Amino acid sequence: MATIKFVEKLDPRTKIVLVVVISTLSIIITDVLWLAGLLLLSLLLLFMAGFSPASIFSRFRRFLYLFLVLLIVQSIFAPSGEPIITIGGIQLVTMGGLLKGVAVVVRMLIIISSALLLLTAKPMELVLGLIRLKIPYEIAFMVLLAIRFLPVLVEEVQDALTAIQLRGVKIKEIPLGQKIKVYTYIFMPVVVSALMKAKKTAISMEARAFRAYPHRTYLEELNLKSFDYATIAAALLFGAGLGAAYFMGR
Amino acid sequence: MDFWEVRDLCFSYPRREPLFQGLSFRIGRGDTVALTGANGSGKTTLGKLLVGILKPLSGQILLEGKDLQEYSLADIGARVGYLFQNPEKQIFSPSVKEEIAFGLNFRGFDPALVERRVEEMLDYFELKHCAHQFPFNLSQGEKQRLAIAAVLALEPSFVVFDEPTTGLDQRRKERFAALLQKIKARGAGYILISHDREFSSACCERRLHLKEGKIYGDDKVCGKA
Numbered sequence: 332m333a334t335i336k337f338v339e340k341l342d343p344r345t346k347i348v349l350v351v352v353i354s355t356l357s358i359i360i361t362d363v364l365w366l367a368g369l370l371l372l373s374l375l376l377l378f379m380a381g382f383s384p385a386s387i388f389s390r391f392r393r394f395l396y397l398f399l400v401l402l403i404v405q406s407i408f409a410p411s412g413e414p415i416i417t418i419g420g421i422q423l424v425t426m427g428g429l430l431k432g433v434a435v436v437v438r439m440l441i442i443i444s445s446a447l448l449l450l451t452a453k454p455m456e457l458v459l460g461l462i463r464l465k466i467p468y469e470i471a472f473m474v475l476l477a478i479r480f481l482p483v484l485v486e487e488v489q490d491a492l493t494a495i496q497l498r499g500v501k502i503k504e505i506p507l508g509q510k511i512k513v514y515t516y517i518f519m520p521v522v523v524s525a526l527m528k529a530k531k532t533a534i535s536m537e538a539r540a541f542r543a544y545p546h547r548t549y550l551e552e553l554n555l556k557s558f559d560y561a562t563i564a565a566a567l568l569f570g571a572g573l574g575a576a577y578f579m580g581r
Numbered sequence: 582m583d584f585w586e587v588r589d590l591c592f593s594y595p596r597r598e599p600l601f602q603g604l605s606f607r608i609g610r611g612d613t614v615a616l617t618g619a620n621g622s623g624k625t626t627l628g629k630l631l632v633g634i635l636k637p638l639s640g641q642i643l644l645e646g647k648d649l650q651e652y653s654l655a656d657i658g659a660r661v662g663y664l665f666q667n668p669e670k671q672i673f674s675p676s677v678k679e680e681i682a683f684g685l686n687f688r689g690f691d692p693a694l695v696e697r698r699v700e701e702m703l704d705y706f707e708l709k710h711c712a713h714q715f716p717f718n719l720s721q722g723e724k725q726r727l728a729i730a731a732v733l734a735l736e737p738s739f740v741v742f743d744e745p746t747t748g749l750d751q752r753r754k755e756r757f758a759a760l761l762q763k764i765k766a767r768g769a770g771y772i773l774i775s776h777d778r779e780f781s782s783a784c785c786e787r788r789l790h791l792k793e794g795k796i797y798g799d800d801k802v803c804g805k806a
Contacts, residue, residue: 496654498684
């Protein structure tokens, strides 16, 4: 598909600019309808990048509980407008609060979906992109490490949970106090293992002369092409235009 | 009754070639089975499928006559002990002693019995000197012994050991072999997933050899440790 090739061909810096523009707009805009439009646009970009609706939905589904908590917290603690649920004279859920909750969830969806665009770039390309954007190499490399180790940490939480259950502990059925204790057991090995991995990685990197010389050369070079310049210009113009239109229309 | 019955098991990891296609076998209560095969033949995956860590794509695994899917992991853990290939994956307590006592305490065993069993395990696995230490600071061999001790403290009816002899010196291997005999003597069974063909043949009465996702050999071996 020509569109997939187009997104694939984009320089990682162009993708970073796209993500920054969309995420910034999602933060400064508070109106639900505007946010919904922005979400549609970021979903369109994802389709153009070759993501199937099922794969996008499965990624969103992982955050379902977080979305629900955000929705409930926002609708309870930011009450305004017509009450929807009132218990004992206390307005539990209001129309304004609910809309604010929906806005927060849509904002999260926009940030997640725009960040997914970065998955179309190889991790090392992203590091190169960040370096070309004048981010110090050490910090850019830390970003790469974070991307690399995040799935490992998730796997470790899962392993600890599995190991605990395989000792015959029914996590769902034990009292709350014990449940909290079990969760402290899960996070202990994860934190320890993260620290140990960090230490081993640092030794391994230094053994391979990391930061031994002030200047680095790279095997691959990045070059912005004409369609990258055009995409960056279009993204910045779109961002400025949408931001201005939003604030003037308020 | 069979302890495990595997019927037409199919499994593959996402975006990979199928690992098992129509695998079937039975394991009886109290059987001692060596599961052997080359790297990547699916030994560890099969072990994980048998204890419900992984789910089959199709086919059925019956545990004591009931579909494994009907059990929770905790229900399976109450019957089957599982030793991970990497002991660090199953160590999660702040001290060696607490690690061994964890399952017993959470399953409501009498504190006096917990204390006695923990002491027995510390003694047998020569971990007394580090009973109050942080488990992640132990040597690889000590971690392996701790992981085995924590699994066996619960006295499960069946144990799946994934590469249990990794990191054990010759003397401790012999002690482990003697322990396997004790497990067998109390009527429990075990599966030994191992590259150490000599050790596994000496400790098991049956050997299942995995190759290209199929069981190529189902032999009787000597089983005298």
